[in-house]
Amino acid sequence: MRKFIITFVALTVIGTARAEQPEFENAIGETLALYQDATTVEDLQQVLARFQRIARVESHQWLAHYYVAFTAINICFKEQDNKRKDAILDEVQLSIDKAFELNGDKSELYTLQAYLYQGRIGVSPTRRGQTYSGKAGRALKEAINENPGNPRAHYLLGMNVYNTPSFFGGGSKNALVHFQKAHEIYARKNSNNSGIMPVWGSEGNHRMLENCLGN
Numbered sequence: 390m391r392k393f394i395i396t397f398v399a400l401t402v403i404g405t406a407r408a409e410q411p412e413f414e415n416a417i418g419e420t421l422a423l424y425q426d427a428t429t430v431e432d433l434q435q436v437l438a439r440f441q442r443i444a445r446v447e448s449h450q451w452l453a454h455y456y457v458a459f460t461a462i463n464i465c466f467k468e469q470d471n472k473r474k475d476a477i478l479d480e481v482q483l484s485i486d487k488a489f490e491l492n493g494d495k496s497e498l499y500t501l502q503a504y505l506y507q508g509r510i511g512v513s514p515t516r517r518g519q520t521y522s523g524k525a526g527r528a529l530k531e532a533i534n535e536n537p538g539n540p541r542a543h544y545l546l547g548m549n550v551y552n553t554p555s556f557f558g559g560g561s562k563n564a565l566v567h568f569q570k571a572h573e574i575y576a577r578k579n580s581n582n583s584g585i586m587p588v589w590g591s592e593g594n595h596r597m598l599e600n601c602l603g604n
Contacts, residue, residue: 413450413453416439416447417453421456424436433463437457443456444456450491451488451492452488452586454484454487454488454493455484455587457484458488458501459504459589461480462504465511466511474508478505481505485498485501485502488501494586495532497532499531500528500529500532500545503524503545504525504545506525506528507525507545510525526546529542539574540574541587541590543568543570543571544567544568544593545590547566551601561600561601564601565602571590575591575594
């Protein structure tokens with residue numbers, strides 16, 4: 390009888406978890422659709438608020454924390470106040486740390502960490518460029534080591550190189566190979582992917598590729 394009760398409880402827990410997963414995926418999917426339509430900072434802030442609510446309810450889901458961080462970084466790039474930028478990125482770091490604790494996809498999380506570092510550069514390129522560019526580069530190498538087929542890692546590595554002075558090995562010519570690699574990987578991915586894993590970056594990479602080829 391005791392064995393039956395334990396088995397019944399275990400099956401109930403598994404069944405509940407499976408029932409909750411589609412709800413989580415639907416909530417993330419619906420919010421990602423809103424993100425795609427966002428055109429202003431106010432729109433992005435509304436998207437961020439939704440992701441934050443999801444992360445509070447589904448605190449064990451690393452992707453919830455990932456998208457909180459991703460959306461906030463994009464808000465940071467539009468923010469004009471440098472103190473506000475740093476405050477946003479401080480909060481972002483907590484979300485990334487939480488996603489790592491939950492054993493999220495390391496390649497995607499190292500890429501997101503690099504994206505945060507690139508946001509830090511934007512606060513003061515002259516003072517922070519060398520330090521945070523180096524940190525971003527190391528994070529992206531970790532991301533590529535974890536998954537060489539992650540196009541976002543190659544795209545952001547291209548951005549890192551592109552924004553590095555040519556006498557330090559940067560510039561458009563040296564960045565081109567990274568944008569080309571990312572383009573090849575994006576082209577192999579299913580553009581109609583309806584899942585909730587990260588798929589961003591292809592449009593930005595395409596613009597940078599054209600920019601480099603035009604120089």
